[in-house]
Amino acid sequence: MNKWLIYSMIGLVFLGQAQNKQEPETINKRLSANTSFFQEVSAQPPLAIQGMRIKLGERVHLRANLGSDVMVLDNPARGRELTSRTAWRHRAVAAINTDFFPYTGDPLGLCIIGGEIVSEPFPNRPAIGWTTEGKVVLGAPQFSGEVTRADGTKFAIAGVNRSAKPEEMILSTNYFGAAANAEAKGVAVILETLERPMTPGRAVRGVVREVRDNFSSAPIPFNGGVLMGLNSAGEFLRLVKPGEQLTIRLDLLDENSGGTKPAMEWRKVREAVAGGPWLIKANKPLVKADYEAAGFNESFWNRRHPRTAVGITKEGDLLWVVVDGRQTHSQGATLPELAAIMKRYGAVEAINLDGGGSTSMVVQNVNVNSPSDGAERAVANSLLLFDENIRPLTNLQEYAVDPPRIQLKVGDKTRFRVLVNGQAVSTWNIIWGCGSNGFVDQWGRYVALRPGVSNVSAWVGGAWVHAIVEVLGDPPPPPATTPPPAPPPK
Numbered sequence: 001m002n003k004w005l006i007y008s009m010i011g012l013v014f015l016g017q018a019q020n021k022q023e024p025e026t027i028n029k030r031l032s033a034n035t036s037f038f039q040e041v042s043a044q045p046p047l048a049i050q051g052m053r054i055k056l057g058e059r060v061h062l063r064a065n066l067g068s069d070v071m072v073l074d075n076p077a078r079g080r081e082l083t084s085r086t087a088w089r090h091r092a093v094a095a096i097n098t099d100f101f102p103y104t105g106d107p108l109g110l111c112i113i114g115g116e117i118v119s120e121p122f123p124n125r126p127a128i129g130w131t132t133e134g135k136v137v138l139g140a141p142q143f144s145g146e147v148t149r150a151d152g153t154k155f156a157i158a159g160v161n162r163s164a165k166p167e168e169m170i171l172s173t174n175y176f177g178a179a180a181n182a183e184a185k186g187v188a189v190i191l192e193t194l195e196r197p198m199t200p201g202r203a204v205r206g207v208v209r210e211v212r213d214n215f216s217s218a219p220i221p222f223n224g225g226v227l228m229g230l231n232s233a234g235e236f237l238r239l240v241k242p243g244e245q246l247t248i249r250l251d252l253l254d255e256n257s258g259g260t261k262p263a264m265e266w267r268k269v270r271e272a273v274a275g276g277p278w279l280i281k282a283n284k285p286l287v288k289a290d291y292e293a294a295g296f297n298e299s300f301w302n303r304r305h306p307r308t309a310v311g312i313t314k315e316g317d318l319l320w321v322v323v324d325g326r327q328t329h330s331q332g333a334t335l336p337e338l339a340a341i342m343k344r345y346g347a348v349e350a351i352n353l354d355g356g357g358s359t360s361m362v363v364q365n366v367n368v369n370s371p372s373d374g375a376e377r378a379v380a381n382s383l384l385l386f387d388e389n390i391r392p393l394t395n396l397q398e399y400a401v402d403p404p405r406i407q408l409k410v411g412d413k414t415r416f417r418v419l420v421n422g423q424a425v426s427t428w429n430i431i432w433g434c435g436s437n438g439f440v441d442q443w444g445r446y447v448a449l450r451p452g453v454s455n456v457s458a459w460v461g462g463a464w465v466h467a468i469v470e471v472l473g474d475p476p477p478p479p480a481t482t483p484p485p486a487p488p489p490k
Helices: 003-020 083-090 232-238 264-268 288-293 335-344
Strands: 025-030 035-043 046-054 060-066 094-097 111-113 116-119 127-130 136-139 142-148 154-156 169-172 179-194 203-219 225-229 245-253 271-274 278-281 307-313 318-323 347-353 361-363 381-387 399-402 405-409 413-415 417-420 431-434 438-440 445-448 452-460 463-472
Touching: 046 361, 060 083, 060 111, 060 271, 083 094, 083 361, 083 381, 094 307, 094 318, 136 264, 142 169, 154 232, 169 179, 169 232, 179 232, 179 245, 203 225, 203 232, 225 232, 278 307, 278 335, 307 335, 318 335, 335 347, 399 452, 399 463, 431 438, 438 452, 445 463
Parallel strands: 405 463
Antiparallel strands: 025 035, 035 046, 046 318, 060 381, 094 361, 094 381, 111 116, 111 271, 127 136, 127 271, 142 154, 142 245, 169 225, 179 203, 179 225, 203 245, 278 347, 307 318, 307 347, 399 417, 413 445, 431 452, 438 445, 452 463
């Protein structure tokens, strides 16, 4: 066969492949001059990405928020809360889930609320914080704490607002819940008053109300706190007397100094959340050794899962990104793929947050992603966005979703519209979201993913309108995903 004919045939094959490849569909919806919501939907491979681009400033700010506003409650959720409910309670414009957590709902890493450390950093895990001036800070600071008795004797505080372990002293405040606790019986010093907020580097005073020996729990006064100590920490607290004034100091140390110098920029941070591992650091993606040094094995970082990430651009804009996964419309992302997504959207530094069934993004009280569990999961803490440039609207028109009710089978697709006075509203003015049985993109196109009765929701003109969707059929088989790339060489 003529070699030029062979080359032509090969070229036609590649041309056909290129023509069959579908480019992602993207849409960007501006909420204000400082905030915008974007979505990217791909069919080959199936992938749904939702994100926010935020320019922080005096009128645009963020807040870290604990689920139910405390670490632990005596209920089945143990204080965890749906991201959508947290956003609704606080009237936030948008929200995402943040840190990893055990069943107790205690965030594993650093959490700062109103300038106060409410959860200490997890070793080698990064955090993201921001100042009142709108500056974003990323890093992995180390924790330092100490308590000083009236006689000048000091003892290290190992952490805040969690259960005390052997040889540890833990400080608990009303952020923890109704009572402090420990893994065994020890000594609890109940502080009648405690100066707040306990910002990094600030020495505060607390007055002792009571010392309890051989206890594993103690009530936390609303305006005070509890120091819980086991073993040698308990011996130190046993010498404290009621009425004595203790000095308590919490701080964050510079990760690059080996924990010998204070992290001065973190002393200015008003709100912070954590996750891990790094995705991009100093404009460079991380590699296998970096992931595993932070305690994440290959099944976590090199398999496709739902993901949540935050990052910062060279212009100083904040990026939020969530990737749907484990579903037919979206296979998820590995951490290297997530890093590539963040870099493509302009991130020069970025960190991974809790993902899987926890992945959630809410915009104008509408869930814009499809949780992999089939329903939103209650989480330990969330990141809330407030934009004072977005004014509440008085709804003077009657909006309606068309069709208002529909019955579909698993795998069926349809398109919804919003009508006002019988005329279709532009999709650019609508934020679409849906409940547990499907996924709707920002064009209003819906795919039925699982059986059940739920709703498609639209935020438009200062109002929420809904359609009821009933999906029939058997649950779909596990989604087929393309193989992840081979891990990088050691």
